[in-house]
Amino acid sequence: MNDILTIILVLIGAPILGCLASGIDRKLTARLQGRVGPPLLQPYYDVRKLLSKDNIVVNPSQNFYVIVYLAFIILSLLMLVFKQDFLMIIFVYTVASVALVVGGMSTGSPYARIGSSREIMAILSYEPVLILYALAIYLLTGTFKLSALLDASSPLLMYTPLIFIAMIVVLNIKLKKSPFDYSTSHHGHQELIKGMTTEYGGPGFATIEIAHFYEYVFLTGLIFLFWASAPVIGVLIGIIAYLLVIVIDNITARVYWQWMLKLSWTILLVISLVNIAFLYVSGVKLI
Amino acid sequence: MSLAKSPWIIHVNCNSCNGCDIEVVACLTPLYDAERFGVINIGTPKQADIMVVTGSVNYKNVNVLKNLYNQIPDPKVVLAVGACASTGGIFHDCYNVVGGVDQVIPVDAYVPGCCPRPEAILDGVVAALSILENKKKGNIKGKEVKLKGNEVPSNA
Numbered sequence: 046m047n048d049i050l051t052i053i054l055v056l057i058g059a060p061i062l063g064c065l066a067s068g069i070d071r072k073l074t075a076r077l078q079g080r081v082g083p084p085l086l087q088p089y090y091d092v093r094k095l096l097s098k099d100n101i102v103v104n105p106s107q108n109f110y111v112i113v114y115l116a117f118i119i120l121s122l123l124m125l126v127f128k129q130d131f132l133m134i135i136f137v138y139t140v141a142s143v144a145l146v147v148g149g150m151s152t153g154s155p156y157a158r159i160g161s162s163r164e165i166m167a168i169l170s171y172e173p174v175l176i177l178y179a180l181a182i183y184l185l186t187g188t189f190k191l192s193a194l195l196d197a198s199s200p201l202l203m204y205t206p207l208i209f210i211a212m213i214v215v216l217n218i219k220l221k222k223s224p225f226d227y228s229t230s231h232h233g234h235q236e237l238i239k240g241m242t243t244e245y246g247g248p249g250f251a252t253i254e255i256a257h258f259y260e261y262v263f264l265t266g267l268i269f270l271f272w273a274s275a276p277v278i279g280v281l282i283g284i285i286a287y288l289l290v291i292v293i294d295n296i297t298a299r300v301y302w303q304w305m306l307k308l309s310w311t312i313l314l315v316i317s318l319v320n321i322a323f324l325y326v327s328g329v330k331l332i
Numbered sequence: 333m334s335l336a337k338s339p340w341i342i343h344v345n346c347n348s349c350n351g352c353d354i355e356v357v358a359c360l361t362p363l364y365d366a367e368r369f370g371v372i373n374i375g376t377p378k379q380a381d382i383m384v385v386t387g388s389v390n391y392k393n394v395n396v397l398k399n400l401y402n403q404i405p406d407p408k409v410v411l412a413v414g415a416c417a418s419t420g421g422i423f424h425d426c427y428n429v430v431g432g433v434d435q436v437i438p439v440d441a442y443v444p445g446c447c448p449r450p451e452a453i454l455d456g457v458v459a460a461l462s463i464l465e466n467k468k469k470g471n472i473k474g475k476e477v478k479l480k481g482n483e484v485p486s487n488a
């Protein structure tokens with residue numbers, strides 16, 4: 046009974062939080078550019094409008110892929126909330142990302158294809174860091190289960206500061222913010238094409254937006270895990286990381302995908318591995 | 333009210349001298365900040381509500397314009413910005429010019445001027461919004477324009 050209540054709370058609460066986060070992002074971006082900016086609920090208005098429009102698709106399977114994307118994002122968020130196996134959560138989350146890529150590819154539009162292949166590069170560059178994050182959790186608690194983190198004697202962040210830095214960059218890549226926002230240009234940036242999502246319109250695009258709302262919560266949830274033993278501090282760290290990503294978004298320009306791949310496969314991977322090596326050698330345990 | 337709160341525009345340049353385009357872009361700058369009304373200049377027609385056309389139509393791009401128009405999901409409105417888009421303007425006598433945008437696709441609102449000021453363009457967008465709402469209520473679909481060759485309109 047309690048579980049069902051939690052599921053309903055997550056299903057309703059997460060998009061509201063995500064919508065507000067997205068609104069704060071747009072407002073803050075506008076303020077940093079010296080503008081007034083749209084109202085806080087603008088993402089909600091956008092989604093409501095998109096839902097009321099005609100659905101024009103190039104081929105019907107596009108609709109299927111966005112549903113898969115949404116479903117797997119929700120599933121990974123639920124698994125996070127129910128403190129399941131962290132490795133499994135990463136895999137489920139990857140399926141969601143790949144569904145969006147395949148959806149973009151299926152249209153045959155050159156813009157969507159370029160966006161999709163760039164997103165594959167993004168997946169390629171952040172996935173190893175996520176796996177190392179899971180490995181760090183395993184080394185510290187002796188299990189991939191997240192429930193162990195809750196009764197850890199001290200927060201994860203104490204022993205994994207380097208992985209934390211790497212995860213902030215991963216957050217940047219995954220939220221598709223500058224300097225890594227090339228697979229789909231970000232809202233309100235007035236660009237020629239929208240990358241992967243170019244061929245979506247109306248309800249299909251609204252589904253992607255709603256999935257993004259869930260994704261915002263899921264990704265800050267990954268940051269939350271660094272201090273899961275004290276939820277208040279964990280949430281605070283999540284919010285600070287999100288605000289940091291918005292600031293980085295506004296002070297950087299877009300880079301080549303090669304640059305991102307080099308950054309993540311050298312610096313991020315190396316600092317994560319150094320962190321893992323430290324955990325392995327020192328043999329600290331949180332449980 | 334849902335449409336009026338987030339009008340996404342697609343900006344199409346049909347043979348414009350670039351004067352009008354600069355003014356459209358000026359609307360998006362921090363000074364006029366069209367985004368505070370929810371206006372986003374979206375690149376793809378599949379996600380647009382308002383089609384902002386600048387410049388007169390010529391035989392080379394008549395099919396491009398029709399194609400873009402057909403790809404916008406309903407409900408949609410077309411806004412002709414500038415003298416050229418409204419009537420053909422100073423180019424209306426050129427041998428390759430078809431005329432105003434309304435020769436090719438149905439236009440819902442006109443913003444006159446050469447070039448119109450950004451305030452006028454924003455006014456035009458606001459005028460288009462009420463038309464958009466009415467179309468939504470009356471369930472009026474945009475008419476499908478057929479792609480043809482370099483056909484000359486009957487009244488040209």
Ligand code: SF4
Pocket residue numbers: 347348349350351352353386387388413414415416417421422445446447448
């Ligand atoms: S109306 Fe004037 S400014 Fe606009 S495209 Fe025509 S000539 Fe240029």
